[in-house]
Amino acid sequence: MAHVMTAPPGGAQTAAAARPFLAALEQTLPPGRVLTRPAELIPYESDALTAYRERPLAVVLPETQDEVVTVVRLCHRHGVPFVARGSGTSLSGGSLPVPGGIVIGLNRLNRIVRLDPQQRLAVVEPGVVNLAISQAAAPYGLYYAPDPSSQPVCTIGGNIAFNSGGAHCLKYGMTSNHILGLKVVLPDGEVITLGGESLETVGPDLVGLFVGCEGLFGIALEVTVRLVPRPERYRTVLAAYRSLAAAGGACRGWWRRACCRAPLKSWTRWPSPLPKPP
Ligand SMILES: Cc1cc2nc3c(=O)[nH]c(=O)nc-3n(C[C@H](O)[C@H](O)[C@H](O)COP(=O)(O)OP(=O)(O)OC[C@H]3O[C@@H](n4cnc5c(N)ncnc54)[C@H](O)[C@@H]3O)c2cc1C
Numbered sequence: 001m002a003h004v005m006t007a008p009p010g011g012a013q014t015a016a017a018a019r020p021f022l023a024a025l026e027q028t029l030p031p032g033r034v035l036t037r038p039a040e041l042i043p044y045e046s047d048a049l050t051a052y053r054e055r056p057l058a059v060v061l062p063e064t065q066d067e068v069v070t071v072v073r074l075c076h077r078h079g080v081p082f083v084a085r086g087s088g089t090s091l092s093g094g095s096l097p098v099p100g101g102i103v104i105g106l107n108r109l110n111r112i113v114r115l116d117p118q119q120r121l122a123v124v125e126p127g128v129v130n131l132a133i134s135q136a137a138a139p140y141g142l143y144y145a146p147d148p149s150s151q152p153v154c155t156i157g158g159n160i161a162f163n164s165g166g167a168h169c170l171k172y173g174m175t176s177n178h179i180l181g182l183k184v185v186l187p188d189g190e191v192i193t194l195g196g197e198s199l200e201t202v203g204p205d206l207v208g209l210f211v212g213c214e215g216l217f218g219i220a221l222e223v224t225v226r227l228v229p230r231p232e233r234y235r236t237v238l239a240a241y242r243s244l245a246a247a248g249g250a251c252r253g254w255w256r257r258a259c260c261r262a263p264l265k266s267w268t269r270w271p272s273p274l275p276k277p278p
Helices: 015-028 038-044 065-078 130-140 156-162 206-210 244-256
Strands: 058-060 082-085 102-105 112-116 121-124 179-185 191-195 219-226
Touching: 015 058, 015 065, 038 058, 065 082, 065 102, 065 179, 065 219, 112 130, 121 130, 130 156, 156 219, 179 206, 191 206
Parallel strands: 058 102, 082 102
Antiparallel strands: 112 121, 121 219, 179 191, 179 219
16 A cells, blocks of 8 residues: 655544644635545545545645645645545555545646657646547657556556556556656655656656655656657557467567567457457
């Protein structure tokens, strides 16, 4: 389970202790963006690992980076733990609330700040859905390669925390290979930038350290991603083999001849209906 904690943790253990904190939150954000009623909190009790549930003290829905920073600083001041949440599709309790803590929902930070086809990069907010980046880049013949199966729903913030990947990652690498720079708010409210707009950076690879941290090091506020050219042509090949070993051997052959530029999917049974070509 991954949680971002503030220090010292557990400040708001009782309803009475939580009151000043909740009042401060409500003063900070416009009405309707601090959820505290049980019916409002239920959707945030778990992620896609529904075997575990924990009702948060509150859910906040910031719409700007400054609002996220203000909420994190309030949590730090009151010693209240928080968990960042994208679309909640984590399969391992990543966005499960901490007892006595709040959830910071980031879906409303969903702007593509800049798309630079010349530099082959995009600067996006953390709540941008993975697939939306490729859709925005498509007119320029570019796309964002890491493709978890949840890509029509999951956010780039969640992808970063879990270093997510999919079928294209066999060829192009995981999320960590496609993040150039990050603007982050640390658990004590300090805002820092890591990396930049190039794969070549000076000094330790702090972007690499942050990607895959499961939300423990801070909240990504802005993300610079690398875009790659879309393949010129797709050909879909469906082949049947008598064993997984034989199928694996065939894939190895295609890779060796460098004729495979797209994802490979395997089924142990014939799918019905057959998938449509991309
Ligand atoms: C049907 C299905 C298919 C899936 N397929 C794949 C797959 O092919 N490959 C794969 O890798 N995963 C897969 N997953 C898992 C999941 O979709 C990924 O881990 C995804 O990256 C989670 O994104 P999210 O926006 O839902 O994040 P959430 O579940 O909301 O959060 C995940 C983690 O990210 C942290 N987090 C969220 N936003 C931020 C932020 N801005 N800054 C810092 N931390 C943050 C959270 O605290 C949490 O620890 C699948 C899940 C489902 C339900």
